[in-house]
Amino acid sequence: MATTAKKAAQRQGFKTGEHIVYPAHGVGQITAIEEQNVAGFSLELLVISFEQDKMTLRVPVAKIPSVGMRKLSDAAAVKKALETVRGRPRVKRTMWSRRAQEYEAKINSGDLIAIAEVVRDLYRSESQPEQSYSERQLYEAALDRMSREIAAVNKTSETEAVRQIEQNLAKSESRKAAAAAAAAETDSEDDEDTQEEAA
Structure with missing residues (x-):
């Protein structure tokens, strides 16, 4: 399974380096946007780091709306x-x-x-x-x-x-x-x- 880290700045309005809210885990930071090949399909993933929980999550870009991920409140x-x-x-x-x-x-x-x-x-x-x-x-x-x-x-x-x-x-x-x-x-x-x- 090949993973290539992209310098890609933005996906669905989210960009690397930005803090976001992931409902099930709270505030995290997008550290990278990766591309993985799974069964011949190319899948784009946001890599989100939750520093306090020492956890990293990879969320498929297509799933962003369904997991309820959002930008920080104003x-x-x-x-x-x-x-x-x-x-x-x-x-x-x-x-x-x-x-x-x-x-x-x-x-x-x-x-x-x-x-x-x-x-x-x-x-x-x-x-x-x-x-x-x-x-x-x-x-x-x-x-x-x-x-x-x-x-x-x-x-x-x-x-x-x-x-x-x-x-x-x-x-x-x-x-x-x-x-x-x-x-x-x-x-x-x-x-x-x-x-x-x-x-």
Whole structure:
């Protein structure tokens, strides 16, 4: 199987050196455009590196639309995402397993605003009751995806992006009161789970 690396600058509007969002893995960077011969057919592939995960993906150019790969959000979308985390948390009164699936689907959608909603809904300030292990895992996954994209858009470090998100989370006073009330409701439902996990 012959692979030739191309200096090719652009395919379907994506170019080498550019950061992109791949829904299932978050922010990656296109490091090359390669051509492979598979069973007599020439196949063009984007080589995408995900530095934090130490992973490289080869995506056929023809599959770009179906995998939902997109360019980084613009500054306006980042601003909207940060406004979203300042909003009031919306916690549905459904079973945790159902909510967890919905949160996971939002995280893997690659949509910055949907990811910001997960960060907003699962955030707990220090004065609030502790999250269950699975809630914390989902919160951290969403925060990680959101901060990586904001860092790439603003050309800052991830640490700086996390700080920016957390500052916005802490800004809303109404959020604190609402979150405390929501936590009190959820607390009575999830009390048994938390006790089991703590045991």
